[in-house]
Amino acid sequence: MSTSPLLELRGINKSFGVVHVLHDVDLAIYPGQVTALVGDNGAGKSTLVKAVAGIYPLDSGEYRFDGKPVEVHGPKDASALGIEVVYQDLALCENLDIVENMFLGREMKTGPVLDETSMESKAREVLASLSVRTVKSVRQSVSSLSGGQRQTVAIAKAALWNSKIVLLDEPTAALGVAQTRQVLDLVRRLADSGVGVLLISHNLTDVFEVADRITALYLGRVAADVATKDVTSRQVVELITTGTSSDLDGAAAPSATA
Amino acid sequence: MTDIITDAEEAGFANDRTQSNTLGEAARAYVNRVRGGDMGALPAILGLLVLFIVFGLANDRFLSALNMANLITQAGAIIVLAMGLVMVLLLGDIDLSAGVTGGASAAVMGLAIADHDLPWGVAVLGALVTGAVIGLVIGLIVAKVGIPSFVVTLAFFLGLQGLLLKLIGDGGSVRVDQEVIKGITKNNVPPTWGWVLAVVVIVVYALLALRSHRLKVSKGLQHQPLAVVVAQIVALAVILLVVTYVLNLNRAPNAGFVIEGIPYVLPLVIALLIAWTMVLGRTAYGRHVYAVGGNPEAARRAGINVDRIRISVFMFGSSMAALSGVIAASNLGKVSTSSGGGNTLLYAVGAAVIGGTSLFGGKGKARDAVIGGLVIATIANGLGLLDQASYINFIVTGGVLLLAASVDAISRRRRSATGL
Ligand SMILES: Nc1ncnc2c1ncn2[C@@H]1O[C@H](COP(=O)(O)OP(=O)(O)OP(=O)(O)O)[C@@H](O)[C@H]1O
Numbered sequence: 001m002s003t004s005p006l007l008e009l010r011g012i013n014k015s016f017g018v019v020h021v022l023h024d025v026d027l028a029i030y031p032g033q034v035t036a037l038v039g040d041n042g043a044g045k046s047t048l049v050k051a052v053a054g055i056y057p058l059d060s061g062e063y064r065f066d067g068k069p070v071e072v073h074g075p076k077d078a079s080a081l082g083i084e085v086v087y088q089d090l091a092l093c094e095n096l097d098i099v100e101n102m103f104l105g106r107e108m109k110t111g112p113v114l115d116e117t118s119m120e121s122k123a124r125e126v127l128a129s130l131s132v133r134t135v136k137s138v139r140q141s142v143s144s145l146s147g148g149q150r151q152t153v154a155i156a157k158a159a160l161w162n163s164k165i166v167l168l169d170e171p172t173a174a175l176g177v178a179q180t181r182q183v184l185d186l187v188r189r190l191a192d193s194g195v196g197v198l199l200i201s202h203n204l205t206d207v208f209e210v211a212d213r214i215t216a217l218y219l220g221r222v223a224a225d226v227a228t229k230d231v232t233s234r235q236v237v238e239l240i241t242t243g244t245s246s247d248l249d250g251a252a253a254p255s256a257t258a
Numbered sequence: 259m260t261d262i263i264t265d266a267e268e269a270g271f272a273n274d275r276t277q278s279n280t281l282g283e284a285a286r287a288y289v290n291r292v293r294g295g296d297m298g299a300l301p302a303i304l305g306l307l308v309l310f311i312v313f314g315l316a317n318d319r320f321l322s323a324l325n326m327a328n329l330i331t332q333a334g335a336i337i338v339l340a341m342g343l344v345m346v347l348l349l350g351d352i353d354l355s356a357g358v359t360g361g362a363s364a365a366v367m368g369l370a371i372a373d374h375d376l377p378w379g380v381a382v383l384g385a386l387v388t389g390a391v392i393g394l395v396i397g398l399i400v401a402k403v404g405i406p407s408f409v410v411t412l413a414f415f416l417g418l419q420g421l422l423l424k425l426i427g428d429g430g431s432v433r434v435d436q437e438v439i440k441g442i443t444k445n446n447v448p449p450t451w452g453w454v455l456a457v458v459v460i461v462v463y464a465l466l467a468l469r470s471h472r473l474k475v476s477k478g479l480q481h482q483p484l485a486v487v488v489a490q491i492v493a494l495a496v497i498l499l500v501v502t503y504v505l506n507l508n509r510a511p512n513a514g515f516v517i518e519g520i521p522y523v524l525p526l527v528i529a530l531l532i533a534w535t536m537v538l539g540r541t542a543y544g545r546h547v548y549a550v551g552g553n554p555e556a557a558r559r560a561g562i563n564v565d566r567i568r569i570s571v572f573m574f575g576s577s578m579a580a581l582s583g584v585i586a587a588s589n590l591g592k593v594s595t596s597s598g599g600g601n602t603l604l605y606a607v608g609a610a611v612i613g614g615t616s617l618f619g620g621k622g623k624a625r626d627a628v629i630g631g632l633v634i635a636t637i638a639n640g641l642g643l644l645d646q647a648s649y650i651n652f653i654v655t656g657g658v659l660l661l662a663a664s665v666d667a668i669s670r671r672r673r674s675a676t677g678l
């Protein structure tokens with residue numbers, strides 16, 4: 001690989017009480033590439049994303065950004081590095097409107113007063129650049145949006161901040177055909193603009209379409225970290241379900257047999 | 259108008275209208291919101307109107323200038339307490355000790371003046387600090403230990419009554435006859451100054467509202483039709499001018515005396531209303547309070563310090579309770595062992611909920627406390643004039659609270675059903 005990873009995790013462990021969810025996980029995200037994170041239900045994908053985002057403290061392991069070790073103790077640290085996350089459970093405030101949600105925690109202000117006009121203009125701009133047509137008004141409360149619309153808002157929120165890394169936890173799981181299309185296009189566009197994208201998905205067609213690399217998790221361990229062009233869909237299914245793939249060349253499947 | 263739509267289409271917002279074209283459309287949009295369960299202050303305002311008509315017809319003294327002034331001084335303490343509770347309710351929490359926090363804080367003020375001859379300013383500051391400290395402790399326990407606020411503040415409800423007994427002795431009371439403090443509810447703004455105040459408030463509000471409307475139009479942002487903005491300004495002007503007129507009438511019951519002017523408590527309430535409306539609606543802090551009330555996990559992931567918000571809200575709530583205790587002491591002329599006990603707290607919770615604040619968190623405004631507080635005070639005042647036994651008052655107020663809570667719960671269900 002010519003470029004070096006923008007974000008790199010080495011030997012990550014994470015337990016919830018006695019449940020050991022992540023075992024010595026290595027993860028690399030490259031700028032301008034889409035890395036797909038695949039794995040069965042409960043493999044630990046969402047946990048890994050939350051660890052990257054600073055939501056869960058790590059039990060052990062190294063967190064490197066731009067080649068340097070960094071300390072991430074909370075969501076603020078992660079977003080200061082330029083890491084944005086779109087969570088599986090979205091985490092929007094239903095009582096707030098679209099603009100308010102997009103700027104939550106990072107409101108624009110003039111003096112002590114919120115700068116609503118700038119925020120609304122900026123939100124409009126970003127939504128328009130993502131070709132969002134289905135939202136009736138940016139001042140609509142999130143409780144009035146459909147699942148797909150909420151997803152779009154959450155992604156637009158991540159795109160708002162000129163982020164360096166965007167993590168998307170199953171962004172297309174609840175979407176119809178057209179909206180899935182839009183989100184995948186958007187994912188590709190984000191990566192093409194230089195952002196490092198991590199995409200969690202159960203849909204291998206989607207993964208093979210947009211991803212440059214695939215990292216497979218099996219029971220909290222990395223089963224494989226390979227370039228998409230080097231694997232077939234059948235091999236990835238094997239990695240997801242059994243943690244190993246017989247005809248995958250050994251170097252690409254580091255720890256599955258360990 | 260047409261070019262706004264074209265712009266929006268170019269920007270990819272085929273449906274994103276920045277304006278409801280006509281007054282009719284704006285009205286229809288509002289009706290739809292109400293149907294969808296977003297009632298806002300409407301039920302409370304209608305209720306207040308009905309109460310005024312019923313009591314006005316039932317007793318000709320109800321609408322008299324003297325009684326209106328009474329009503330306002332009675333409502334003052336309830337409204338201020340309810341404003342603090344709106345904050346706490348916004349988080350989905352409750353402060354059952356707010357009433358007695360007011361009583362204990364007022365006792366601190368009363369004793370500071372009576373026993374220690376401190377100036378009134380220092381005494382009031384002492385009351386506010388007492389409230390803030392109580393709120394700090396409650397907030398710390400709720401946020402850091404993780405006990406539901408219902409239980410923590412129930413404990414404080416009992417404990418603070420004990421503190422109050424200790425402070426002023428069994429069955430005793432502290433007289434409050436300091437001029438300024440008594441004056442909050444007993445003295446009136448000179449009529450000329452009353453008019454000046456009313457006009458200034460109206461003009462400033464009108465200028466700000468029109469300026470913000472113009473700004474939104476020029477930037478192509480979502481805005482209400484100009485007619486609605488003007489209607490709101492006119493409504494505010496009419497209410498303020500009528501209230502000022504009525505309160506500036508001579509309301510002395512005996513000839514030869516003159517009692518006229520707006521009781522000082524009214525400008526105090528209006529100032530607090532403006533301040534809290536600004537804080538909740540226009541600052542990042544206020545936005546974060548709503549966020550924590552709506553979805554604490556989302557707030558946390560957005561980098562908001564949820565514990566700090568919760569603790570500060572309890573501190574503000576209890577400080578407002580302290581101020582409410584001072585106003586009640588001013589009205590009563592004393593602080594007694596039962597100050598802030600009894601139905602004080604329930605009246606204030608009722609006021610907030612009747613005004614439209616949700617018990618489920620995330621929804622509410624400072625103005626809810628004012629409208630709801632007026633409803634509660636009107637019921638007590640009107641039934642009092644009708645010489646009804648006080649049991650009727652309890653039953654009616656309890657019924658109204660239940661009604662308001664049902665409206666809240668049902669409209670919440672409708673909101674999630676219609677997604678409004
Ligand atoms: N907060 C928590 N406390 C305890 N256990 C947890 C917690 N969060 C996740 N787990 C456990 O960790 C494991 C991995 O969960 P995770 O949500 O990361 O899976 P996932 O790969 O995202 O699955 P899915 O595809 O269903 O979203 C599961 O066994 C889950 O029960």
Ligand SMILES: [Mg+2]
Nearest residue numbers: 045046047088
């Ligand atoms: Mg998951």
